[in-house]
Amino acid sequence: MYPGHPGGTTTARSRGGGSPMSSVSKGIKKVEVGLKWDPSTAGSPPNDLDIIAATYAADAPYGKPVYLVHFDSRSPDGTITLNRDSRTGQGFGFDEVMVLELDRLAPTYSRVVVGVAIQQQETQKVFGDITNTAVRIREGHTDLAQNDLAGVADSTAATIAEFTRDESGAWSFREAIRGFDADPTSFASLMGSKI
DSSP, X not given: OOTTOOOOXXXXXXXXXXXXXXXXXXXXXXXXXXXXXXXXXXXXXOOOEEEEEXXXXXXXXXXXXXXXXXXXXXXXXXXXXXXXXXXXXXXXXXXXXXXXXGGGSOTTEEEEEEEEEEOOOSSOOOGGGSTTOEEEEEETTEXXXXXXXXXXXXXXXXXXXXEEEOTTSOEEEEEEEEEEEEOHHHHHXXXXXXX
């Protein structure tokens, strides 16, 4: 579990589902990942979802992430930041927003995977238990992808996007919806597997 978030589950199974690749965009420079969901009903534990980004080295794009960015951290160079964090889903618009300035990432990094994980409280929840989940990935005012995570409704975590840098230095985006049965810590170590 990340510091500051108690509880969690220990299993870590990958689940297919959603679209493995529904869109590819090239020459990406700066993107915004937004996540929204409805609060839990009165008397229920809060719905707490987190956006997580994992950055991988050019010489080990499917190895261990060099660093993670989530609710209480940012990238060492300030290129990936979580601008808005919600622990309940209350509010208007997107509850969590992460900005990735890919064009500013050092050449030593060639891959970034972004995912969403549910922080588990008293009872384990899956995406299907949380109403009106939505993910939006956009560059400027152009939406690159939108998804409601219905394809991974039985999962507790999911990858949503993969960004890769080619030999010329240009970044490409690929929507990559893949569900996992994992707590946030386990998910962080698994999300970089080939998707």
